[in-house]
Amino acid sequence: MTLTGKWAATGAAQRLAPLVEQLLGGELPVRVRMWDGSETGAADGPLVHVRSRRALRRLLWAPGELGLAEAYISGDVDIEGDLADGLRAMRHAVRERGLRPPRPGAGDRLRAVGTALRMGAVGPRPPVPAARAGLHGVLHSKARDRAAISHHYDLSNAFYALLLDETMAYSCGYWTSDAPGYGPADAQRDKLELICRKLALRPGSRLLDIGCGWGSLTLYAARRHGVRVTAVTLAREQAAYVRQRVAEQHLEDLVEVRCCDYRDIGRAPGHEGGYDAVSTVEMGEHVGDAQYPAFAGTLHGMLRPRGRALVQQMSRGRGAPGGGAFIESYIAPDMHMRPLGETVGLLEGAGLEVRDVDGLREHYVLTVDAWRRTLEERRAEFVALVGEETVRVWRLYLAGGALAFEERRMGVDQILAVRPDETGSAGMPLSRAGWYTGAAEVPAARYGETAGAIG
Structure with a gap:
């Protein structure tokens, strides 16, 4: 079920949704609430709360799993309720809808940057969380x-x-x-x-x-x-x-x-x-x-x-x-x-x-x-x-x-x-x-x- 009515009002969520759905190859499997209170996606899906524009900057600089993880680690993104239940529900929805992992090409990246510009989310790379490992030297020395x-x-x-x-x-x-x-x-x-x-x-x-x-x-x-x-x-x-x-x-x-x-x-x-x-x-x-x-x-x-x-x-x-x-x-x-x-x-x-x-x-x-x-x-x-x-x-x-x-x-x-x-x-x-x-x-x-x- 896709959000309608008050959730369909124009906001950050509605500006972002078309780009995300294009990358996924289908409708969002989760309900997304943006920093301005706007929402989009599946009304019965897990609620993902994007708390700041910095979360989008993280995804621009590190598309995919690492950017999402760092957005969560830094507190820029939260999943409401039990985290394991939320992840399980998201994976189930992805399988049920036949969605694909995002693999943005050059055109997709340009559109993403344009969307981020309109939303005021473009800027320097956010600081890497301190918990990230920083190893140097020869592998397995x-x-x-x-x-x-x-x-x-x-x-x-x-x-x-x-x-x-x-x-x-x-x-x-x-x-x-x-x-x-x-x-x-x-x-x-x-x-x-x-x-x-x-x-x-x-x-x-x-x-x-x-x-x-x-x-x-x-x-x-x-x-x-x-x-x-x-x-x-x-x-x-x-x-x-x-x-x-x-x-x-x-x-x-x-x-x-x-x-x-x-x-x-x-x-x-x-x-x-x-x-x-x-x-x-x-x-x-x-x-x-x-x-x-x-x-x-x-x-x-x-x-x-x-x-x-x-x-x-x-x-x-x-x-x-x-x-x-x-x-x-x-x-x-x-x-x-x-x-x-x-x-x-x-x-x-x-x-x-x-x-x-x-x-x-x-x-x-x-x-x-x-x-x-x-x-x-x-x-x-x-x-x-x-x-x-x-x-x-x-x-x-x-x-x-x-x-x-x-x-x-x-x-x-x-x-x-x-x-x-x-x-x-x-x-x-x-x-x-x-x-x-x-x-x-x-x-x-x-x-x-x-x-x-x-x-």
Whole structure:
């Protein structure tokens, strides 16, 4: 339904609508209210409030996703009501009406400038929001990777402690129940236990946790399973936090925390390899496309024969391997994702044998929604910690992220691989039952292994 009557009165909205509809190839899928109070578009659609002419200037200077995102981050544009519901409704309307993403040509740009001139919206480029990453140097050099990781993960330990549950796990949970009282912390603990079972961790096992985050898996494996863990992170804030937690839980004899690049892991004495297990939970997205074969080689090289590797990693089609302009500019610069099958191929190319792939896409919808609810419910506290602009970045990030997993534009998987020994033996059980039911693993008897042994 298109707005009529009082909404059809001449104003900024009516001057802008013909241009936007021409670019989209159809009627506006949303209701737009301009700074002068005029409205246009779908009366039953989400309300997009354009609060100032500066929003149009942002779109002139950066047409498309990035300009829209920066208009929202700066407060020049707002979406009324629940942001995730608004984004979902807009995407649904676009699909239903067969609209196309705007790809303005030279003529379209001239018409846009002419419209903006008549509306008094032409001027110098508005300031870039301070939350935008500004990286320099060679792509995926150690210095640039350190800066990229710091931009996202060193935001503030206090911020992440407020956003996450008590496990401090900043990755997809594993939701095993819909019973009342079951929440994100339970889902994270279930995920950590699932990883430990897939890796067949036992007291005395040696685990290398690459990209350990705030230590959720490191601490869980050491405390619950008696595992000796080398925890590696490139983020200084994370390393300091994990060391503090290790001391508080008296796990110094089991856990070593290293703040270093994954490429330097094997250079320190005692870290040349021979680990029973290697885990990397949502860290591989930061490695880079050209660098991933060497990363997979590191996983292989750090394992002893018949040792296992657990890679939990997000996937995406080739259309937006970095997640899109907004994600690349404000959340995870230099991130690279690929289709799941290509990652499996890269791991196999490094000499690992992939034995299990567990799709968790729906689990990430639940996980991100839990983080988003916390952000919305405690918004004032977040603003006091990091400021309104950063909170708006995260509102957009979490709302858009949940929708991307919901609509299968992104996925996440646990990939279990093993380094076979020289005879081809993988030492894997014949059944997955022990991973999910708590039963002891039943190994392949013809190889003469002891049940559950990993040494």
